[in-house]
Amino acid sequence: MVALPPVAPSSGWTTSLRLPRDHYVRLDGNDYSVHPAAVGRRIIVSADLEQVTATLDGQQVARHVRCWARHQSITDPAHADAAARLRQAYRERPAAPRGEDVACRDLADYDRMFGLDDMRDDMRDDMGDDMGEAV
Numbered sequence: 001m002v003a004l005p006p007v008a009p010s011s012g013w014t015t016s017l018r019l020p021r022d023h024y025v026r027l028d029g030n031d032y033s034v035h036p037a038a039v040g041r042r043i044i045v046s047a048d049l050e051q052v053t054a055t056l057d058g059q060q061v062a063r064h065v066r067c068w069a070r071h072q073s074i075t076d077p078a079h080a081d082a083a084a085r086l087r088q089a090y091r092e093r094p095a096a097p098r099g100e101d102v103a104c105r106d107l108a109d110y111d112r113m114f115g116l117d118d119m120r121d122d123m124r125d126d127m128g129d130d131m132g133e134a135v
Contacts, residue, residue, distance in 0.1 A: 012046060012047055012048035013027070013046065013047045013048075014044065014045070014047075015044070015045055016042055016043070016044050017042070017045065018040065018042050019034055019038045019039050019040065019041060019042075019043050019054075020039070021039055021040075023035070023036040023038070023039050023079065024073070025043075025045050025052075027047055027052055027066075028070075029071055030067050030069070030070065030071070030072045030073070030074060031072070031073045031074065032052050032054075032062060032064045033062060033064075033073075033074065033075040033076050033079040033080070034054045034061050034062040034079065035061040035062060035078070035079050035082055036079065036082050036083040036086055037061070037082065037086075038054070038061045041056055042056075043055060043056045043061065044056075047066060048066070049066065050065065050066055051063060051064065051065055051066055052064045052065075062076065064076065
């Protein structure tokens with residue numbers, strides 16, 4: 001009989017991905033919830049024959065028993081509660097303070113500043129009165 005290798009062979013499935021806004025990851029046609037605090041951040045999702053786990057910076061943010069049926073959504077109640085709290089906090093956030101009104105400068109000021117009004121007058125002289133008031 002042959003000896004076992006010094007390092008155990010890898011088994012299961014592992015990938016790294018950015019958690020989308022709906023805070024679910026898809027594995028084999030099923031959606032598994034992840035704590036919504038990880039939305040937008042890179043997580044590592046691992047699965048074996050029994051469970052699906054997700055980690056963020058070494059901290060576990062999801063653990064589910066693997067479901068072998070298809071088209072299922074597996075949601076941890078703690079993840080759903082956290083998502084509801086985050087949505088409510090977003091709705092109740094204070095409005096951004098209004099800044100001071102910004103002065104609106106006449107665009108002709110810029111023409112004068114860069115000498116474009118002189119160029120416009122020169123163009124009128126060269127073309128005659130055909131330019132009219134379009135400029």
